[in-house]
Amino acid sequence: MLKKIKRLAAILMMAVMVVSFTACSSNSSDEGSDSQAASKIEEIKKNGKLVLGTSADYPPFEFHKQIDGKDEIVGFDIEIAKEIAKELGVELEIKDMKFDGLLAALQTGKVDIVIAGMNPDDKRRKAVDFSDIYYREVQSVVTKTENVEGIKTLDDLKGKMVGVQKGTTMETIAREKMTESELKALGKVTDIVLELKNDKVDAVVMEKPVAKAYIAANPDLAMTGIELEPQDTGFAVAIKKGNEDLVSSINGVLSKLSEAGSIDQFIADANALMEQE
Numbered sequence: 001m002l003k004k005i006k007r008l009a010a011i012l013m014m015a016v017m018v019v020s021f022t023a024c025s026s027n028s029s030d031e032g033s034d035s036q037a038a039s040k041i042e043e044i045k046k047n048g049k050l051v052l053g054t055s056a057d058y059p060p061f062e063f064h065k066q067i068d069g070k071d072e073i074v075g076f077d078i079e080i081a082k083e084i085a086k087e088l089g090v091e092l093e094i095k096d097m098k099f100d101g102l103l104a105a106l107q108t109g110k111v112d113i114v115i116a117g118m119n120p121d122d123k124r125r126k127a128v129d130f131s132d133i134y135y136r137e138v139q140s141v142v143t144k145t146e147n148v149e150g151i152k153t154l155d156d157l158k159g160k161m162v163g164v165q166k167g168t169t170m171e172t173i174a175r176e177k178m179t180e181s182e183l184k185a186l187g188k189v190t191d192i193v194l195e196l197k198n199d200k201v202d203a204v205v206m207e208k209p210v211a212k213a214y215i216a217a218n219p220d221l222a223m224t225g226i227e228l229e230p231q232d233t234g235f236a237v238a239i240k241k242g243n244e245d246l247v248s249s250i251n252g253v254l255s256k257l258s259e260a261g262s263i264d265q266f267i268a269d270a271n272a273l274m275e276q277e
Helices: 002-036 040-047 076-088 099-107 122-127 145-150 169-177 189-197 208-217 244-260 262-275
Strands: 049-054 062-067 070-074 091-096 139-144 161-165 182-186 203-207 221-228
Touching: 040 049, 040 076, 040 244, 049 076, 049 099, 062 076, 062 262, 076 091, 076 244, 076 262, 099 122, 139 145, 139 169, 139 189, 139 208, 145 221, 161 169, 161 189, 169 182, 169 203, 169 221, 182 189, 189 203, 189 208, 189 221, 189 262, 203 208, 208 221, 208 262, 244 262
Parallel strands: 049 091, 161 182, 161 203
Antiparallel strands: 062 070, 139 203, 139 221
């Protein structure tokens, strides 16, 4: 009987030890999990770089440019990425890839963020998170100051010659919404503006920030008040789901840039850079 009691006690002791060991292991595992679950910002700072995914074939937002004999990826979106990296205190590393592979790269951790003129539609929002909208494309119509009173609506441009930049969003929108105007498509905004100043076209369609820059430099040009907007929601920064800290930080940067007027300046500078030989 005594042996049975001792054996039972030993079994109970072993059971207690197993439970205790399991609990300790569980706590240790939880602690390890917590330590590994460092925020995305902490991870980026530890790496010393912010890895940007983009598709550099969409000027003026992101495109390749030879600068001092070296191929560089530049553009409006790239300047925004630089500001985000600056806010985080790290270097910016750019990975150029096909547009349709960007979100997969983001989800698998190959890049930290995606900035590529991307619209945060419902399908994409199911896969990743997005920042606030940082830019909504608005195309303005510019004419000569002496003619501005006579051009107030699209109807006033029926049968008129309108200049657009070839192969751009402005050309697409103009063809959709100015069906009763004649369009003249040229490769450079500078050439289109020259056509306007020389009375070869009656008006020009261009990005609103770019239009403001040209009008500031040319008193003989004026904004008509006509604006053409596409049917999308605008552009936003894509971030892998579950990284609210990074989303919040990026939104803070975008808010500062917007308040400072830097967004419009970035797009104007990118257009000017795009046209440089």
